[in-house]
Amino acid sequence: MSDLRELYQEVILDHNKKPRNFRRLEGANATAEGYNPLCGDQITVYLELEGDVIRSISFQGAGCAISKASASMMTTSVKGKTRAEVEALFDRVHKMLTRELDTKVNSHELGKLAVLSGVCEFPARVKCASLAWHTLNAALEAKKEPVSTE
Amino acid sequence: MKVASEVPRLDVQRLRADFPILDRKVHGKRLVYLDSAATTQKPEAVIEALSHYYRTFNANIHRGIHSLAEEATEAYEQTRRKVASFIGGVEPRSIIFTRNATEGLNLVAYAWGRHHVGSGDEILLTEMEHHSNLVPWMLLAREKGAVLKHIPITDEGELRLDCLSDLMTARTKVVSVTLVSNVLGTINPVREIADAAHRYGALMVVDGAQGVPHLPVDVRALDCDFLAFSGHKMLGPTGVGVLYGRPELLMNMEPFLGGGEMIREVRLDRATWNDIPWKFEAGTPNIADVVAFSAALDYLEAVGMDAVRAHEVELTGYGLERLLSLGWIKIYGPRDPDRRGGVLAFNDPEIHAHDLSTILDQYGIAIRAGHHCAQPLMRRLGAAATSRASFYLYNDRDDIDALVEALIAAGKYFGRNTRVHPAG
Numbered sequence: 001m002s003d004l005r006e007l008y009q010e011v012i013l014d015h016n017k018k019p020r021n022f023r024r025l026e027g028a029n030a031t032a033e034g035y036n037p038l039c040g041d042q043i044t045v046y047l048e049l050e051g052d053v054i055r056s057i058s059f060q061g062a063g064c065a066i067s068k069a070s071a072s073m074m075t076t077s078v079k080g081k082t083r084a085e086v087e088a089l090f091d092r093v094h095k096m097l098t099r100e101l102d103t104k105v106n107s108h109e110l111g112k113l114a115v116l117s118g119v120c121e122f123p124a125r126v127k128c129a130s131l132a133w134h135t136l137n138a139a140l141e142a143k144k145e146p147v148s149t150e
Numbered sequence: 151m152k153v154a155s156e157v158p159r160l161d162v163q164r165l166r167a168d169f170p171i172l173d174r175k176v177h178g179k180r181l182v183y184l185d186s187a188a189t190t191q192k193p194e195a196v197i198e199a200l201s202h203y204y205r206t207f208n209a210n211i212h213r214g215i216h217s218l219a220e221e222a223t224e225a226y227e228q229t230r231r232k233v234a235s236f237i238g239g240v241e242p243r244s245i246i247f248t249r250n251a252t253e254g255l256n257l258v259a260y261a262w263g264r265h266h267v268g269s270g271d272e273i274l275l276t277e278m279e280h281h282s283n284l285v286p287w288m289l290l291a292r293e294k295g296a297v298l299k300h301i302p303i304t305d306e307g308e309l310r311l312d313c314l315s316d317l318m319t320a321r322t323k324v325v326s327v328t329l330v331s332n333v334l335g336t337i338n339p340v341r342e343i344a345d346a347a348h349r350y351g352a353l354m355v356v357d358g359a360q361g362v363p364h365l366p367v368d369v370r371a372l373d374c375d376f377l378a379f380s381g382h383k384m385l386g387p388t389g390v391g392v393l394y395g396r397p398e399l400l401m402n403m404e405p406f407l408g409g410g411e412m413i414r415e416v417r418l419d420r421a422t423w424n425d426i427p428w429k430f431e432a433g434t435p436n437i438a439d440v441v442a443f444s445a446a447l448d449y450l451e452a453v454g455m456d457a458v459r460a461h462e463v464e465l466t467g468y469g470l471e472r473l474l475s476l477g478w479i480k481i482y483g484p485r486d487p488d489r490r491g492g493v494l495a496f497n498d499p500e501i502h503a504h505d506l507s508t509i510l511d512q513y514g515i516a517i518r519a520g521h522h523c524a525q526p527l528m529r530r531l532g533a534a535a536t537s538r539a540s541f542y543l544y545n546d547r548d549d550i551d552a553l554v555e556a557l558i559a560a561g562k563y564f565g566r567n568t569r570v571h572p573a574g
Contacts, residue, residue: 039519
């Protein structure tokens with residue numbers, strides 16, 4: 001059961017219960033919808049971009065604790081970052097979730113997001129944790145069509 | 151769906167010994183398999199039959215003159231006869247082997263629907279259908295400009311038959327309904343709907359994927375024109391579906407897939423079709439799995455479908471009582487076990503179904519989480535996802551007790567202070 005404790009850490013449960021930036025964003029100039037057809041998780045990410053910089057970000061949607069907490073933590077960690085910085089961060093998150101990145105060595109690069117490293121023990125749940133990031137990516141690329149994790 | 155009192159109780163411990171997979175551990179715990187609505191586990195006899203076929207008489211059927219081909223053909227056709235007898239003693243030529251129930255429903259929508267449903271005609275379905283009984287009709291309606299209609303459900307998850315007379319019109323060409331809901335467990339009054347359909351000259355199609363494995367089914371009592379189901383949900387191997395069709399309809403239908411086996415004579419520019427059922431079995435079929443499916447049917451016959459049903463009613467009643475005793479679990483579908491199959495969809499309002507499923511898996515418990523391929527129904531229920539525990543003849547009260555204990559444990563991971571009232 002230690003894997004479960006590792007997965008459902010206090011920080012994750014807290015973000016699940018009280019998601020940050022969980023609202024529609026007035027003045028958003030980019031949005032994207034993400035959908036996990038396998039399980040029905042759905043998320044909308046709202047962005048207020050100023051040039052290349054994320055001035056403000058919020059999200060709405062329905063999903064499991066992992067997807068909600070991941071989205072919530074994502075919004076707090078990308079605010080003020082540039083497109084390139086977000087891309088680099090997503091790359092590191094993705095590598096953490098798929099165990100390509102040793103979080104013990106690289107946790108400084110991930111900051112608080114490192115609490116999601118327990119997800120890599122549960123391959124079926126990687127999509128839950130990455131849905132918000134894929135959706136953010138789509139919003140940044142100003143894709144019109146909804147993204148899918150399939 | 152009353153079960154006679156003289157139906158013998160299942161000796162579940164003895165039955166369990168026939169299923170090798172039930173001996174395995176998951177995360178160091180005894181496997182508690184509560185996902186039989188997705189696919190059932192297989193008894194030794196089925197696994198052995200599959201291996202025996204490949205070891206002793208593997209050959210292509212219906213065309214070889216040699217001994218192996220004759221043996222394989224006989225075994226394949228014997229399964230067809232067993233299926234025909236299993237669903238109430240219909241003619242073997244009314245039994246078509248498909249890949250699964252989905253393919254059976256597609257076959258009807260395509261081979262019958264495209265020639266009998268036109269612009270403005272109506273197709274009547276229900277709000278509780280699985281995607282496999284929605285999408286084939288959607289494709290047909292889109293191609294033909296036909297209209298889709300749906301029988302609504304009550305909040306308890308039963309069909310609103312009071313709406314039937316308003317929904318049926320002279321334009322209704324086909325009514326397609328599930329016998330048992332894969333989410334709500336509701337057993338639908340198919341006969342009543344079939345009678346209404348036939349009064350309007352419409353065809354009655356039944357999705358039997360969750361019904362045939364769990365209830366004694368007699369096609370003539372249902373009075374349906376088509377019945378589709380899957381072998382792998384009734385102890386058989388994956389890759390075998392069955393479509394029963396009334397022979398008069400099958401004979402007058404165009405083929406579904408073209409190729410070898412389904413023809414009588416082929417010229418370069420035209421062909422004539424084989425007799426039914428082979429007209430609908432193009433190409434080399436799934437011989438090995440059909441042959442092994444025979445052992446699954448033997449197993450169910452030996453246990454007795456009345457006994458299977460009685461066992462599931464008892465288990466579902468116990469499951470409902472234990473889950474509700476927790477006090478926080480929401481259960482979907484009818485509360486009366488006599489009116490539902492052994493499928494319990496539920497939600498913990500504080501824990502998403504996926505989180506629950508992940509936690510339960512750590513306790514060795516396999517359940518399904520998600521929309522169960524019934525997104526319109528989930529929307530109707532106002533649930534993005536649910537957990538689903540489903541039972542079969544190898545499950546017992548210990549499995550339900552394990553589920554309840556794990557649900558309590560899951561609550562603790564999510565910070566619930568549990569005070570549980572004992573069952574009963």
